[in-house]
Amino acid sequence: MTREERERQTRKEGIIDAAEKLFREKGFDNSTMDEIADAAEFTKRTVYSYFINKEDLYFAVALRITRYYVSVMLRESGTIKSCAEKIEKAGKSYFMFFQNDPGGFKIISFARTIHNFEKESPHHAEMVKESEKIFEFLKGVIKQGQSEGSVRKDIDPLMTAYYLAESIVSILEMFSVNRPESELFGVNGEKFLEFYFSMILDSIRPAKIL
Secondary structure, three states: OOHHHHHHHHHHHHHHHHHHHHHHHHOOOOOOHHHHHHHHOOOHHHHHOOOOOHHHHHHHHHHHHHHHHHHHHHHHHHOOOOHHHHHHHHHHHHHHHHHHOHHHHHHHHHHOOOOOOOOOOHHHHHHHHHHHHHHHHHHHHHHHHHHHOOOOOOOOHHHHHHHHHHHHHHHHHHHHHHHHHHHHOOOOHHHHHHHHHHHHHHHHOOOOOO
16 A cells, blocks of 8 residues: 555545544434534545545445444354354344444444435445345354254245344344333343344254154
């Protein structure tokens, strides 16, 4: 990487830093490119030389957060041999991300709802690639479990990987919005997650012969 490329990358990271701080504090709708440019101490023209619009910049912030939690999830799950435990560990790693960084979780969740400009955004494309790493990991674990006999052979690995990933995301998004309601009914988040994993793992295990 040349000196010019390093300087350009440093400026880009500075803009993303400023944008992430504002998006965490004010959300996407209430943050403007003028505010982000001021916070980053660049002109708005400079900001637009790195990002095509606010959506693209939001995807860049979401990409950074996604890369972090995906790397942690894959690292922690990759050292475990049992297929069921790998799936459970991956889910619990995401739950810890949800618990420890609720602001980052909200950014990722909201990024999933932005559909305008997603095809034009290079950062959205990179975010999708990062997410694909999770699906490929889960698909590989399911295939391994099928060959070992610990996972049902009648289920499609890709469809099952998508089902597992989307269901845990949906559960956590539900809790992020309806936590007071769940607590009103006496539902403890961590205990519910343990129950969820026992149910989800039972659904992909071979049926026991009685």
